[in-house]
Amino acid sequence: MISKxxxxxxxxxxxxxxxxxxGPILIADLAREERIPKKFLELILLALKNAGVLQSKKGKGGGYYLARPPREISMGKVIRILEGPLAPVPCVSETAYARCEECDDEWSCGIRLVMKDVRDAMAQILDNATLADVLERIEKEKQKKDGALFYAI
Amino acid sequence: MISKxxxxxxxxxxxxxxxxxxGPILIADLAREERIPKKFLELILLALKNAGVLQSKKGKGGGYYLARPPREISMGKVIRILEGPLAPVPCVSETAYARCEECDDEWSCGIRLVMKDVRDAMAQILDNATLADVLERIEKEKQKKDGALFYAI
DNA sequence: GTTTTAGCCTATCGATTTAGTAGTTTTTTA
DNA sequence: TAAAAAACTACTAAATCGATAGGCTAAAAC
Structure with missing residues (x-):
């Protein structure tokens, strides 16, 4: 499960x-609209800024905005920033490989063999799902729902 | 990341x-062979027993053994017992659905749409990977390695 | 039938992570 | 220089993780 x-x-x-x-969006507005504790959101946005996903402007007229267009930011990238590597075990991570201490023969570790498939499948989906894709999918779902509603009436 | x-x-x-x-295998033997803290392993095996994956016998000649053949126990089942649902968000879990508190319109939630794909991909892999499959894959890898070693000499 | 064997059960513990909150400082703009 | 708004530092309560300790119970052997 991913964290809040x-x-x-x-x-x-x-x-x-x-x-x-x-233009820049205020933390306060974002927090109110998405019902996120403001101070907590501050820390999150800061982390995203330090990772190069967001940019910010201080003072009046300031706020946060995307550092690149929605088409160029993937869910995979975001999740890695907040949660760390996608891989279920460190020895199959492409972005942050590490040996599993408890494993002596990595190349014939059964857990590793299966988890490699899992990590590849997850990366395939999450690295290809951009913010723009997500917006499109949301719109499509809303149309589907409206269509269903139309026929229901 | 999955837990130890x-x-x-x-x-x-x-x-x-x-x-x-x-026949039954002693906790102590298992702990020694796999280098797992014995008392910790006790709790784990007990959980697996309560979930129906293992059976046990007390007293002399006792120990733990699989409740069903390796072909009928999947990694998905085991992971769900120890880690809970595979789904990255509760609203896409097939085995333990729950609403996300913070989500008002579940059907057009972008996170949900993508996470549904992720959970399906994970379940596809983990529910089809049985313990027997894992043993086979380990053997194949070992043969590959031995083959490479043969040609290397 | 009591002794040994081996799993069962409950409690506790220190370290880390999660989900925040509070208060102050710095930068920008009007 | 006053305001607005992000940045930084520190703290906390609760939950989870990775164990460890110690006694209890059931089954088998003698």
Whole structure:
């Protein structure tokens, strides 16, 4: 399960994607609209900024905005920033490989063999799902729902 | 990342699969062979027993053994026992669905749409990887390694 | 039938992570 | 220089992780 922190981050980024090219958005507005504790959101946005996903402006007219267009930011990237590597075990991580202490023969470790498949499948999905993709999918779902509602009436 | 507890559980089950139909195995032997803290392993095996994956026998000649053949126990099952649902968010879990508190419109939640794909991909892999499969894959890897070694000499 | 064997059960513990909160400082702009 | 707004530092309560300790219970052997 992903943490609340990561969910908040994704919600905030989806919101900022929708408002992309409308200038900086206030933390306070984001917090209110997405119902995220303001001070907590501050820490999250800061982490995303330090990781190069967001940029910010201080003082009046300031706020946060995406460092790149929504098409160029993936869910995989965001999740790695907040949660660490996608891989279920460190020995199959592409972005942060580490040996499993308890494993002496890595190349014939059964857990590793299966978890490699899992990590590849997850990366395939999450690294290809950009914020722009997510916005599109949300729109499609809303249309589907409206369509169903139309026929229901 | 999966916990040490889950890794220990999988290691123990792979060991018990290899010794399947050789009668009950002592916790102490398992702990020594797989280098798992004995008392900790006790709790893990007990959890697996309560979940129906293992059976046990007390007293002399006792120990633990698989409740079903290795072909009928999947990694997905084991991971769910020790870690809870595979799903990254509760609202896409097939085995333990729950609403996300922070989500008002579940059907057009972008996070949910992507995480559904992730959970399906994980379940596809982990529910189809049985302990017997894992043993086979380990053997294949070992043969590959031996083959490479042969040509290297 | 009591002794040994081996799993069962409950409690506790220190370290780390999670989900925040509070208060102050720095930067920008009007 | 006053305001707005992000940045930084520190703290906390609760939960989870990775164990350890010690006694209890059931089964088998003698």
């Amino acid at each position: 922190k990561t969910k908040y981050a994704l919600k905030a980024l989806i919101y900022l994607s929708r408002e992309y090219d409308k | 507890k889950t890794k220990y559980a999988l290691k123990a089950l792979i060991y018990l699969s290899r010794e399947y139909d050789k």
